[in-house]
Amino acid sequence: MQNAKCRFLFYTLHFIFCIFFACFLIAPCIFSGVAFAASPLDEGMALFVAGDYEGAKEKFAAHLAAHPDDPTALYHLGMSERDGLKSKYYFERLVETHPDHPAADAALFEIGLFYDTSPFNLSGMAREEFQRLLRDYPRSPFVPHAHYRVGLISLAGGAYDAAREAFRKAIQTDAKLEVTPFARAAIAESYLLEGKPDLAIREVEDTRSQKRMEPVISRLLGIAAEGHAQMGRRAQADSLRMLLVARFPGSDDAYRIGPRPDLPRPPRVEPDRPGPGKTEPVPSLTQSSDASPRNVQPPPRENRPLPPPATRGDESPRSITPSGTRYLVQIGMFGRTEKARDLLDRLRRAGFQVHDQTRKVRGRNLRIFTSGPYEDPDEARRIASEIDRREHLGCRVAEVK
Numbered sequence: 001m002q003n004a005k006c007r008f009l010f011y012t013l014h015f016i017f018c019i020f021f022a023c024f025l026i027a028p029c030i031f032s033g034v035a036f037a038a039s040p041l042d043e044g045m046a047l048f049v050a051g052d053y054e055g056a057k058e059k060f061a062a063h064l065a066a067h068p069d070d071p072t073a074l075y076h077l078g079m080s081e082r083d084g085l086k087s088k089y090y091f092e093r094l095v096e097t098h099p100d101h102p103a104a105d106a107a108l109f110e111i112g113l114f115y116d117t118s119p120f121n122l123s124g125m126a127r128e129e130f131q132r133l134l135r136d137y138p139r140s141p142f143v144p145h146a147h148y149r150v151g152l153i154s155l156a157g158g159a160y161d162a163a164r165e166a167f168r169k170a171i172q173t174d175a176k177l178e179v180t181p182f183a184r185a186a187i188a189e190s191y192l193l194e195g196k197p198d199l200a201i202r203e204v205e206d207t208r209s210q211k212r213m214e215p216v217i218s219r220l221l222g223i224a225a226e227g228h229a230q231m232g233r234r235a236q237a238d239s240l241r242m243l244l245v246a247r248f249p250g251s252d253d254a255y256r257i258g259p260r261p262d263l264p265r266p267p268r269v270e271p272d273r274p275g276p277g278k279t280e281p282v283p284s285l286t287q288s289s290d291a292s293p294r295n296v297q298p299p300p301r302e303n304r305p306l307p308p309p310a311t312r313g314d315e316s317p318r319s320i321t322p323s324g325t326r327y328l329v330q331i332g333m334f335g336r337t338e339k340a341r342d343l344l345d346r347l348r349r350a351g352f353q354v355h356d357q358t359r360k361v362r363g364r365n366l367r368i369f370t371s372g373p374y375e376d377p378d379e380a381r382r383i384a385s386e387i388d389r390r391e392h393l394g395c396r397v398a399e400v401k
Contacts, residue, residue, distance in 0.1 A: 119330045
């Protein structure tokens with residue numbers, strides 16, 4: 001009897017041990033599929049980091065179908081989308097549905113950039129978005145960038161005092177010195193445009209002594225050269241121009257002094273802006289990227305064309321134009337106000353051929369002013385430059401078929 005009880009206890013313990021051992025071996029196999037199965041969002045992030053933006057868009061869209069208004073998917077869809085209007089839509093959904101999300105300030109800044117770089121000159125709407133960012137996200141790393149953009153908009157409109165105030169706020173809030181060099185150069189340029197070359201030269205001299213001014217040295221030399229020329233100091237102006245061309249032969253400022261047909265126009269240099277979140281900036285294109293999505297450069301937006309090359313009379317090289325291509329000067333988009341009517345009258349009295357059309361944008365009826373189209377791209381650029389010289393509108397030239 002005693003032996004029977006011992007055998008029963010032995011077999012019972014052996015059975016329990018076998019059950020636990022089997023669970024120990026089988027459980028990892030069962031749960032590994034759940035733990036490591038990639039969701040559409042994870043797959044989309046991996047494709048985004050790898051630079052496959054079209055593939056990433058499909059994954060993010062699939063994730064949104066199951067999780068409407070997911071902020072991570074909305075933000076990265078906006079960054080992956082080449083169509084500017086679609087991109088803006090995703091950013092607006094993110095800001096509207098998740099205003100406290102870490103990427104909300106980045107999305108709002110992108111909305112402002114959409115308007116600021118629009119070929120239809122939506123600078124008023126851009127200013128509203130940048131000012132909204134400054135109001136709603138005062139601790140955002142985008143604050144100095146928003147101040148800088150507001151300054152550029154004011155500068156293009158001829159509001160020089162307001163522009164300098166915005167540029168100085170950008171400098172005061174720019175702890176990482178990402179915007180400061182460009183803001184200081186813009187202050188000097190504002191004095192030059194206002195017809196105060198002595199103050200422009202003084203600002204250049206003060207700025208060149210500051211730290212990290214390398215990105216704008218060529219611009220400062222160009223401003224100083226133009227300032228001396230306006231004051232009748234031809235020798236100093238020529239000396240600075242020679243220095244500029246010798247030290248920065250491929251710069252945009254050297255191109256303005258005397259464009260060469262054998263050299264392409266250099267890309268426009270702008271301050272790097274921070275990525276989504278509250279602290280870290282996006283590295284420049286010359287820095288190596290890691291696996292973090294915020295270090296990935298998204299594809300270029302179709303609504304962000306580069307400004308037309310600066311022209312100086314007949315010195316600009318003649319462009320080779322495809323057959324059937326013409327060029328339209330996009331003057332701007334304005335509300336149906338008395339100021340818009342006055343602007344149209346001024347331009348037409350000055351001899352410009354200006355077309356007035358109406359389009360509905362965000363529920364508002366806006367007037368679109370254009371000139372052309374022109375067969376010769378240089379003629380279109382000359383018209384745009386002349387209108388800018390008179391009205392400071394930031395005109396753009398677009399190809400039309």
